[in-house]
Amino acid sequence: MKIIVGLGNPGEKYSQTRHNIGWLFIDYLSKMYNVDVSKNSNDALVGETKINGEKVIFAKPTTFMNLSGNSVVKLKNWYKVQNKDILIIFDDIDIPFETFRYREKGSGGSHNGMKNIVQMLSTEDIPRIRIGLGGLKHEKQDMADFVLQRFKKDELQKLEDIFFDVSKKVDEFLK
Numbered sequence: 223m224k225i226i227v228g229l230g231n232p233g234e235k236y237s238q239t240r241h242n243i244g245w246l247f248i249d250y251l252s253k254m255y256n257v258d259v260s261k262n263s264n265d266a267l268v269g270e271t272k273i274n275g276e277k278v279i280f281a282k283p284t285t286f287m288n289l290s291g292n293s294v295v296k297l298k299n300w301y302k303v304q305n306k307d308i309l310i311i312f313d314d315i316d317i318p319f320e321t322f323r324y325r326e327k328g329s330g331g332s333h334n335g336m337k338n339i340v341q342m343l344s345t346e347d348i349p350r351i352r353i354g355l356g357g358l359k360h361e362k363q364d365m366a367d368f369v370l371q372r373f374k375k376d377e378l379q380k381l382e383d384i385f386f387d388v389s390k391k392v393d394e395f396l397k
Contacts, residue, residue, distance in 0.1 A: 223303055224396055225279040226251065227266075227294055229312040229335045232284045238378070240355050241369040243313040245282045247353065250385040251392070252280055264296035273396055290335040291342025298343070305343060309395050310350040311388070312336055315365055319356035320380055322388050324395075325349070349395060351388055 230236065230245030238246070252259045252269055259269035259280050266281040279301060283293035298308060306326075312335055317323060327347040330337030340346055355369065373381065 223277045223279070223301055223307060225281055225297055225301060225303055225308045226392060227281045227283065227290075227297070227308060227310050229287060229290050229310065230282060231287050236370070238372045239370050240373060241287060241313055243353050243355070243381075244311040246381065247311050247385055247388060248280050248282050250382075251389065254389060255280075264300050265293035266297060268297075276396065278396065287335040288338055291338035291340075294339050295342045305345055305348045308348060309392065310336065310339060310348060312350065312352060313355050313369060314352035315355045315369060317352060317354035317356075319354050319377070320384055321354040322384065322391070323352045323354075324391050325352075351391060353384060353388060 226248065228244030228248035230242035236242050248259055251257070255271050255273065257269040257271045257280055259267050259282060261268050265285045266283045268279055268281045270277060270279050272278065279297070281293070281297055283290045285293045294308065298305070312333055314333065316332065326349050329346055330340045336350065339348065
């Protein structure tokens with residue numbers, strides 16, 4: 223069994239914001255695999271499916287970004303999976319927009335949601351995909367303001383291509 227977790231914040235206020243790119247990606251996957259991700263479980267909205275004969279859980283923590291670890295720990299314990307079977311998807315202001323990076327382990331970096339997950343799981347050994355927001359281009363702008371802005375229409379259209387590429391990496395993770 224695998225769990226794919228997209229980080230974000232609950233509520234309409236945060237819908238379509240850059241910081242919610244993890245939630246947006248889970249929405250993309252749920253359409254791709256025809257999975258309803260609306261069941262409340264373990265402080266997350268979850269849906270499940272089978273991919274390549276294996277049970278896969280899609281999850282969007284509802285704990286707010288900075289407490290994402292609470293939900294991830296609950297999901298891990300509920301489904302009895304190892305850290306290596308959990309993939310975290312989240313935004314990264316330090317890498318260019320339209321790019322992503324996969325790592326099998328590492329610190330939480332500057333991302334408070336990932337920092338909380340690392341802290342709550344007591345390990346840096348957790349796979350993750352960071353999707354770039356290109357924040358370095360916006361150095362004169364407050365980063366919190368930048369990540370909480372909604373995507374522009376043209377950026378939302380580009381997300382489809384980014385998400386397609388990320389979904390191929392997710393497929394590799396699932397294999």
